[in-house]
Amino acid sequence: MAVADIAPGAVPSPNIWNSPQVYEIENRAVDPERALEAAMRALRPWAGGTVLDVGCGTGFHLPFFARDAARVVGVEPHAGLAAAARRRVADLPNVAVRVGAAQALPLPDASIDVAHARWAYFFGPGCEPGLAELDRVVRRGGAIFVIDNDATRSTFGGWFRRWLPSYDPAAVERFWTRRGFSREPLTIRWSFASRADLAAVMDIEFPPELAATFLAEHDGVEVDYAVNLWWKYA
Ligand SMILES: C[S@@+](CC[C@H](N)C(=O)[O-])C[C@H]1O[C@@H](n2cnc3c(N)ncnc32)[C@H](O)[C@@H]1O
Numbered sequence: 007m008a009v010a011d012i013a014p015g016a017v018p019s020p021n022i023w024n025s026p027q028v029y030e031i032e033n034r035a036v037d038p039e040r041a042l043e044a045a046m047r048a049l050r051p052w053a054g055g056t057v058l059d060v061g062c063g064t065g066f067h068l069p070f071f072a073r074d075a076a077r078v079v080g081v082e083p084h085a086g087l088a089a090a091a092r093r094r095v096a097d098l099p100n101v102a103v104r105v106g107a108a109q110a111l112p113l114p115d116a117s118i119d120v121a122h123a124r125w126a127y128f129f130g131p132g133c134e135p136g137l138a139e140l141d142r143v144v145r146r147g148g149a150i151f152v153i154d155n156d157a158t159r160s161t162f163g164g165w166f167r168r169w170l171p172s173y174d175p176a177a178v179e180r181f182w183t184r185r186g187f188s189r190e191p192l193t194i195r196w197s198f199a200s201r202a203d204l205a206a207v208m209d210i211e212f213p214p215e216l217a218a219t220f221l222a223e224h225d226g227v228e229v230d231y232a233v234n235l236w237w238k239y240a
Pocket residue numbers: 015016017018019021022033060061062063064065066067081082083084087106107108109123124125126127
């Protein structure tokens with residue numbers, strides 16, 4: 007994809023940019039118990055409201071929100087992925103997909119009830135411009151949900167730390183807390199249909215040598231995976 011087809015400010019996301027089919031396998035394996043969904047619904051249900059999915063990728067989560075939201079908007083800076091998201095929701099009249107980035111959301115002020123960003127752009131320090139945009143577009147009484155890794159625990163968290171030893175979970179936590187976000191720690195899991203699927207996903211998430219090392223150390227098709235659900239009411 008040409009650089010011109012990617013909105014300014016996009017954070018390179020080689021896993022889904024280069025391998026959207028494998029990322030689809032990953033999405034299907036994530037959180038079979040739907041613990042993230044239950045936690046978000048308990049904090050701010052979205053039935054009848056307008057949901058924004060920032061960094062929606064190929065739109066995996068859009069149909070899920072569309073089941074009970076009145077309206078769903080996916081925003082994605084990579085035009086090719088946005089096109090795939092549009093294809094996915096072609097028969098869902100209450101879903102729209104826009105090309106854009108978190109730092110300049112193509113949405114009016116106070117137009118969103120629930121904003122959701124999952125492993126997209128909002129990784130702590132550096133995402134202040136996107137947070138200002140969320141404050142602008144989410145209406146009072148709404149909520150912002152940001153899902154990211156918890157590197158302090160779980161098998162996946164351990165892999166993540168070994169890959170990025172300079173990652174500072176305490177600094178990330180301070181960042182969110184200072185901006186009024188609360189942390190809901192959750193332990194979800196990856197559950198794959200086959201070892202080949204797990205291996206393919208490891209290859210898009212980690213450099214090849216590390217992926218091979220981690221796989222050799224880990225049996226089976228299940229991986230416990232700690233995440234933080236950062237959330238704030240608008
Ligand atoms: C790891 S993928 C996750 C995709 C999707 N949230 C999901 O769970 O299937 C990260 C996504 O964030 C998008 N992204 C990168 N920079 C962004 C930005 N500045 N604003 C919004 N989205 C961004 C990428 O293009 C990519 O689609």
